Amino acid sequence: MDINNIQRQLRDFAQERDWEQFHSPKNLATALAIEAAELLEPFQWLKEDESRRLAEKPADYARIREEIADVLIYLLRLADQLDIDLEEAVKEKMRKNAEKYPIALARGNAIKYNRRES
Amino acid sequence: MDINNIQRQLRDFAQERDWEQFHSPKNLATALAIEAAELLEPFQWLKEDESRRLAEKPADYARIREEIADVLIYLLRLADQLDIDLEEAVKEKMRKNAEKYPIALARGNAIKYNRRES
Amino acid sequence: MDINNIQRQLRDFAQERDWEQFHSPKNLATALAIEAAELLEPFQWLKEDESRRLAEKPADYARIREEIADVLIYLLRLADQLDIDLEEAVKEKMRKNAEKYPIALARGNAIKYNRRES
């Protein structure tokens, strides 16, 4: 995905409509959290297993696909406004997670999850 | 960004730790919404203008960069589990938005925002 | 619960600390959403059944109790700032729900949930 190119298109889209005034980082972070909750909405009463077979429900599936796009669009806008390089940020976090959850310890006994549940 | 490559790495990361059992689409959508709220947290008491000058607060800035990475990581995992092509989904949504908010109508009077506020 | 009395105490608490300036309805609604996500956090990797036996995990239980209090505190503040009578609002919504989901239709086939899943 050519992130810079999509971010440029989203920036143009906002500028052409004079919407930059609404797109402060605070408002974009708010919009992102709202979209993430809308994405969660179709899952709320599903059993976990049902959520693994979502492709069987085309209407839900299409809606979720669109909500995922909304989340990503606001994330791209926010990163653009804050001058954050998404790819670098993700790679750095992945390195951090690899150190924090070494396979030998995490495997099987799943520290992360046990810690949270204990 | 080579999305497929990062998704593969995240999948390996989960499999090596036997965490796939926790990563149902329902749980990943929940984790995503929680991370989005954590990303919103440092903005909650800021004025909008302060949020536009975030680079002046290195500690907040670094934290927000990391939360943005967390959101993107769960989004990549969720899209991978649901077999959704992120780039296509975003492009399709951008076309839809262009139809929904034509410049001539949206500019200046900002329909989208007026509608929501009215 | 004497809601008016607690709201008065919360108002005094904010005024004594000169925090009213931060407590715009927009910011309080943001804080409420963030607290609701913090309340969701200890549940994110649990199976539904585990969440029904939460009393067995005293640390999680105590944390959830405190997050529930945080959510309610912001809800009381927000309703106070907007002059909304919580009890009346809840009773009105319960009447609306009773009309929207008549027992005869909702029972067994669970319209609400089926609709969302279809």
Add this chain to the structure above:
Amino acid sequence: MDINNIQRQLRDFAQERDWEQFHSPKNLATALAIEAAELLEPFQWLKEDESRRLAEKPADYARIREEIADVLIYLLRLADQLDIDLEEAVKEKMRKNAEKYPIALARGNAIKYNRRES
């Protein structure tokens, strides 16, 4: 507000519709977070000052009142399922906050907010 009485009505409502099966604490916490985001939605593009004058927009105001009721309803259900006494939990948290943010320190320099912003 007679919390126990309302909780009993909400319990009856769910039982009569055979919805208890969906109302695990995990699902209720999820529904609560989603409703909190829906409550935030009408505020997302507003300036803080506009949010202080919400009574001037009857449609938004009515919607927000209803979303506030939804949040409270799920909070009452969740507390009921977990056997948490809401009034006690709130009072305990208020005592904790009074210790954590003593007036002399919090006033004027607003530690809480400075800490978050620094």
